[in-house]
Amino acid sequence: MIHTPVLLNEVLEYLKIVPSGRYIDATMNGGGHSLAIAEKIQPDGFVVGIEWDSDLFKETESSFKNNSLRKNLILVNDSYVNLKSIAKKHDFEPDGILFDLGLSSWHYEVSGRGFTFKKEEPLDMRFNTSNGVPVNEIVNLYSIPEIEQILRDYGEEQFAQSISESIGINRKKKPIMTTNDLVSVISVAVPNWYKNRKIHFATKTFQALRIVANNELGNVTEGVLAAIDILKPGGRLVVISFQGHEDKIVREIFKEQVKAGRITQPKKGTVRPKWPEQQVNPRSRSAKMKVAEKV
Numbered sequence: 001m002i003h004t005p006v007l008l009n010e011v012l013e014y015l016k017i018v019p020s021g022r023y024i025d026a027t028m029n030g031g032g033h034s035l036a037i038a039e040k041i042q043p044d045g046f047v048v049g050i051e052w053d054s055d056l057f058k059e060t061e062s063s064f065k066n067n068s069l070r071k072n073l074i075l076v077n078d079s080y081v082n083l084k085s086i087a088k089k090h091d092f093e094p095d096g097i098l099f100d101l102g103l104s105s106w107h108y109e110v111s112g113r114g115f116t117f118k119k120e121e122p123l124d125m126r127f128n129t130s131n132g133v134p135v136n137e138i139v140n141l142y143s144i145p146e147i148e149q150i151l152r153d154y155g156e157e158q159f160a161q162s163i164s165e166s167i168g169i170n171r172k173k174k175p176i177m178t179t180n181d182l183v184s185v186i187s188v189a190v191p192n193w194y195k196n197r198k199i200h201f202a203t204k205t206f207q208a209l210r211i212v213a214n215n216e217l218g219n220v221t222e223g224v225l226a227a228i229d230i231l232k233p234g235g236r237l238v239v240i241s242f243q244g245h246e247d248k249i250v251r252e253i254f255k256e257q258v259k260a261g262r263i264t265q266p267k268k269g270t271v272r273p274k275w276p277e278q279q280v281n282p283r284s285r286s287a288k289m290k291v292a293e294k295v
């Protein structure tokens with residue numbers, strides 16, 4: 001399944017794309033947003049596309065090989081936390097920066113790294129396997145109170161205590177190494193009614209562990225602050241988040257930076273996908289976009 005870029009028209013509108021401008025797509029994935037921006041900056045603008053996942057990066061890079069927009073793209077396999085050094089290396093003072101946070105459909109469907117409880121895969125969940133802590137290490141080596149706290153803080157999992165206890169009991173019998181291992185351990189720790197709800201009973205545990213494996217919230221904080229630093233005066237920052245923790249971080253950073261007189265918010269509050277987009281792309285339903293302009 002190809003990852004459909006969310007809020008595409010809104011991203012182009014709020015980035016206020018100027019012909020021949022310079023933009024950074026901090027979370028390129030397959031390049032849906034990057035290519036749409038590249039079309040608008042002809043003939044001689046540039047988009048720096050950053051993707052942390054090396055396997056995904058290679059696929060995207062080779063998919064662009066014969067694309068006529070390739071000449072306008074600078075592709076970087078790195079984390080957006082390094083935005084400053086990336087911009088410096090390419091002598092780039094951007095007119096706009098986009099973050100489309102979280103993970104891609106590619107991670108669920110192709111990566112083979114255990115992002116989904118719907119498939120039996122090794123339990124890793126790192127975007128970049130040279131960084132972070134694989135989930136099998138978290139569940140097998142972290143203390144039970146630590147795991148409980150992770151499930152509470154990043155998953156808002158109401159059964160954090162019983163799930164973490166179940167992890168503690170079961171990992172003594174056999175290390176928890178695959179997605180199915182983890183789902184079984186969660187399954188015995190939660191009541192039946194919890195298993196019959198629309199949202200799968202393992203969703204929150206998987207989300208919480210993925211956030212920690214990749215230090216996702218720390219990355220968002222660092223990345224967004226770096227973006228504000230490197231933007232050209234008048235340049236735009238657009239951030240799309242899919243979960244409450246990230247949205248809260250962005251909201252708070254924007255609030256502080258407005259107070260400090262470093263940014264304004266040309267669009268107050270949150271932009272949500274319109275109903276027709278939500279119908280054709282269910283993933284977009286949880287998207288929340290925020291916009292800032294550098295002073």
Ligand SMILES: C[S@@+](CC[C@H](N)C(=O)[O-])C[C@H]1O[C@@H](n2cnc3c(N)ncnc32)[C@H](O)[C@@H]1O
Nearest residue numbers: 005027029030032033052053079080100102103
């Ligand atoms: C929601 S997807 C972006 C989708 C993209 N806008 C599109 O239209 O196809 C988020 C992407 O960000 C990447 N990512 C996650 N953390 C990152 C980081 N710290 N630095 C750079 N990329 C990151 C993920 O690997 C994933 O491919």
